[in-house]
Amino acid sequence: MKSDINFEVKQPKNGYGDQAYWQWSILPLVEEKYWKSTKAVVNKVQYEWRRRLYKLRKAGYPPLQNRYVFARNCPPAGVWVNQTSRQCHLDRICPFCWGRTYVFQCWSRLIPTLFAKEGKRSHRDRNLIRAARTWRFDNLDTALRAVRADRKVELDKLTKSYDGYFGAAKLVQFYPDEQSLNGVFMRVATIVTVPDQSDYVPVFEQFGYKAKLYEQVTKQDLVQIVGRHAAFSSKLFRCDAKAAAKLLESLKGFRTCSYYGDMTQAASKID
Numbered sequence: 521m522k523s524d525i526n527f528e529v530k531q532p533k534n535g536y537g538d539q540a541y542w543q544w545s546i547l548p549l550v551e552e553k554y555w556k557s558t559k560a561v562v563n564k565v566q567y568e569w570r571r572r573l574y575k576l577r578k579a580g581y582p583p584l585q586n587r588y589v590f591a592r593n594c595p596p597a598g599v600w601v602n603q604t605s606r607q608c609h610l611d612r613i614c615p616f617c618w619g620r621t622y623v624f625q626c627w628s629r630l631i632p633t634l635f636a637k638e639g640k641r642s643h644r645d646r647n648l649i650r651a652a653r654t655w656r657f658d659n660l661d662t663a664l665r666a667v668r669a670d671r672k673v674e675l676d677k678l679t680k681s682y683d684g685y686f687g688a689a690k691l692v693q694f695y696p697d698e699q700s701l702n703g704v705f706m707r708v709a710t711i712v713t714v715p716d717q718s719d720y721v722p723v724f725e726q727f728g729y730k731a732k733l734y735e736q737v738t739k740q741d742l743v744q745i746v747g748r749h750a751a752f753s754s755k756l757f758r759c760d761a762k763a764a765a766k767l768l769e770s771l772k773g774f775r776t777c778s779y780y781g782d783m784t785q786a787a788s789k790i791d
């Protein structure tokens with residue numbers, strides 16, 4: 521399109537949070553042959569994003585009635601580009617806004633809780649559990665009711681009932697079940713900061729979550745942990761546009777990320 525901005529990609533930003541985003545949210549969207557060149561990867565993702573927008577608009581996705589050109593020109597994340605433009609804020613479906621909103625936010629909540637100079641946390645207490653589970657529901661309403669009331673999902677109950685719990689970052693993602701008319705998959709994931717010698721993993725497992733304890737984590741470990749936890753959903757990006765448009769519209773006002781305990785505090789001194 522004539523109004524498309526031709527972003528010139530300079531270089532990757534390469535901070536730890538950028539790496540988490542790049543490895544787990546961006547690279548999986550393109551074939552491996554592109555991976556050697558940052559520019560090729562970004563150009564390809566942007567091309568796919570613009571194609572996706574075209575289909576979503578055709579499917580009648582309401583926000584695109586007046587934000588179409590704007591969304592096509594949403595600036596790439598995690599890289600330096602030659603010009604600025606405003607973000608589209610279609611956070612659930614835009615691969616760039618997803619990074620800025622969810623991956624970087626999760627990163628910047630975790631870092632001060634684990635590494636702040638003024639914090640009381642010693643390196644021995646830099647432990648966390650990552651847990652995730654995907655459910656299938658017959659329709660979105662049932663899924664939303666389950667997660668809002670924490671019935672069946674039990675994640676809030678599980679997390680907060682744990683004595684050693686410091687804080688948690690919860691993330692809820694949806695994508696349509698294309699084998700059925702209204703079916704929907706819901707992925708619920710959490711990162712819980714816990715003290716040393718935590719034996720809490722089996723409790724999550726009892727409730728069907730896949731869970732893993734990471735001990736004495738470094739910032740490099742966090743790249744993998746946060747990257748996995750907050751990975752952009754390629755399934756929602758690639759599924760039938762009509763199903764995606766319907767799902768996205770129904771999710772208006774639903775919160776994707778929630779933070780509890782020590783992760784609700786704002787970032788301060790980081791070493």
Ligand SMILES: [Zn+2]
Nearest residue numbers: 594608614617
């Ligand atoms: Zn965007």
